[in-house]
Amino acid sequence: MSETTTERPAADIVFDHVTKRYPGQETPALDDLSMTVPAGETCCLVGPSGGGKTTAMKLVNRLIDFESGDITIGGNSIRAVDVTTLRRDIGYVIQQVGLFPHMTIAGNIAVIPGLLGWSKDRIRKRTDELLDLVRLDRSFGTRYPAQLSGGQQQRVGLARALAVDPPVMLMDEPFGALDPITRTEIQDEFLNLESEISKTVIFVTHDIDEAIKMGDKIAVLRQGGVLAQYGTADELLAHPADDYVADFVGADRGLKRLSLRRMREVVNGSAAAPDDAPAVDADASLRIGLSTLFASGASAVRVTDGGRVLGAVTLDQLQSAVTRSTS
Amino acid sequence: MGEPTQVIPVFSGPQCAPSNPFCWDWITANWSSILGPSLVQHIYITLIAVVVGLVISVAAALFAFSRNWFAGGFLAFSTFLYTIPSLAFFLMFVPITGLSLTTIEIGLTSYTLLLLFRNTLTGLRTVPRSAVEAAEGMGLTPQQILFRIRLPLALPSIMAGVRIAAVTVISLATIAASVAPLGLGKPIFDAIHTLFDTELVAAALLTIALALVTDVIVVGLQYLVTPWTRVRR
Structure with a gap:
């Protein structure tokens, strides 16, 4: 195995009675969340605005701090390591992509490897490998983000997040800003890619259809940050825990099960x-x-x-x- | 009585009548002794003021970025400096630093601070929110975000400030010659006291030309250091 493909095993993510309360707010943003995302699986967080799905995701890489409970990755509390080290081990993909406009595509992908002191040669190899993985021509490496379409930019966003082969990925409505055709295409490719590289993914979306498609597990949150149901898409569609979940997964859940x-x-x-x-x-x-x-x-x-x-x-x-x- | 005494023996050659406002022969005769050296002095006076002003302003803006009290304070201070009449400013430092280049540079540099500080700080603050959010999530420290993301992305704004600052300094530096006889202001001040206009006109035109050329150079420099701003899909 070459040094650029040091495959790191995925790790499970465990939420253990996590509560997050923003100062000055009556109801918590996240209320006593306990769930386990098994290693290598994708967990989609769905729910209404104010349901705490983005909050739950951002707790994992400590973009938001929480007071009670704990989150562990591979058995280690996220509070046990310093925040920079923690974040560099977690791939982070956001809806607005957030590529650095002044850096080339290769430069964007190389940011964290560079900070970790990888050799130029190793970075170049890894960049080529990642561009192949997200199906972008290697010649894209020398271009600037402004020269790419939205779909291409998000592919680079994925490549950048995967640069140091993190065991865990956090994705915040990653394909939400793309047109339907590009979204379907990149969703399919991400599913393919996931089957090749084992990652534990927390995937935030407001789109139940996307959650059904992308998630091994789906966590439905409700207003006030309460976990309404956590299970596979099939479980949710066949046996919604209550009227709220039934309503959320849609009256056409029978048809949706057919999609599975x-x-x-x-x-x-x-x-x-x-x-x-x-x-x-x-x-x-x-x-x-x-x-x-x-x-x-x-x-x-x-x-x-x-x-x-x-x-x-x-x-x-x-x-x-x-x-x-x-x- | 012998020959009539020449009215302006030093400045006018035999072919230049005092009434001629622009005598080319005088310019060619005095380029290497007066105009050329003054132009070179003017260039380095400007260069020193802009470079020192830029270093101070960028350092101050980086420090001020996460310290609003300092941002407000430095802005007020540099605005105050900017409002002092230039001649008064130059003369203010004469008792301390004498009739020297230092006195000139203190004045000129002070005038660049407001422009350069404000433009740098604005540039640092107007970086796309998504780029900063991604950088935080990826594990860049606040320092790394400031120096690797915000500062380079502020370059277009900084360079816009440098453009205005450089042209302003070139213009103000002519006045500085009233304090220390340096730069293109010297021939202008010399000629003011005579009836011979060519020297004054030539120095003024050179100053304008220098300002125009400098502007083009700074634009070219900006083009070079911000390659991402000129790409197309």
């Missing part, structure tokens, strides 16, 4: 599709399958994987996949 599963998971290999059945890719979501089924008027869809036909899926099967209790 692939056709390949429900396909019935022994059933033959009728002749008029439209084809759906095995990796498409059940939601796409349902849509295709409705649009065609057929009684089932044919599930294909490459050129191969895996079998058929009927409307009844789609319905039972949603109504069946979570596994």
